[in-house]
Amino acid sequence: MRKNSNTKECHNECKTMLVDGLSLEEWIAKETYPRTVSLWGQEYHDFKPYLCETIIGDGLQLVCLETIDNRPHYWLIRIDSKTDVSSDDFDFEDILEPIEEECGSCEGVDECESCQENVEECVYPNNISWGGGHWGMVVNFGNGEVGS
Ligand SMILES: [Zn+2]
Numbered sequence: 001m002r003k004n005s006n007t008k009e010c011h012n013e014c015k016t017m018l019v020d021g022l023s024l025e026e027w028i029a030k031e032t033y034p035r036t037v038s039l040w041g042q043e044y045h046d047f048k049p050y051l052c053e054t055i056i057g058d059g060l061q062l063v064c065l066e067t068i069d070n071r072p073h074y075w076l077i078r079i080d081s082k083t084d085v086s087s088d089d090f091d092f093e094d095i096l097e098p099i100e101e102e103c104g105s106c107e108g109v110d111e112c113e114s115c116q117e118n119v120e121e122c123v124y125p126n127n128i129s130w131g132g133g134h135w136g137m138v139v140n141f142g143n144g145e146v147g148s
Pocket residue numbers: 105106107108109112113114115116121122127
């Protein structure tokens with residue numbers, strides 16, 4: 001009983017908590033705001049980072065996943081605040097899978113069914129393709145940490 005009430009308390013606290021002066025809602029608004037990203041000197045304007053509707057665990061940690069194939073585009077997902085994404089034990093499939101399920105993956109026009117059905121190449125955010133990449137914590141409302 002006591003454990004339950006503590007968990008609830010923390011959850012409410014975390015909801016009203018600020019990290020770097022911003023609430024989780026404000027962090028999400030900031031991180032999904034359209035921006036210019038670049039790769040090899042080419043600029044991509046009005047890129048709006050996609051935040052997955054799927055939430056893992058308490059959802060108090062915001063992480064990003066960038067793939068080599070989709071650079072400079074990336075995806076955002078809310079996961080459990082107790083997950084350490086920089087740990088060797090962390091399995092990136094845990095965040096890749098829900099993104100693929102929600103958005104749809106695309107292996108290129110020759111291999112991809114939805115490309116062929118739609119007679120055009122899948123576009124972000126419905127085109128995640130994993131041939132390697134990286135991921136990282138953006139902000140964690142469980143411990144107040146901010147990613148680099
Ligand atoms: Zn496709």
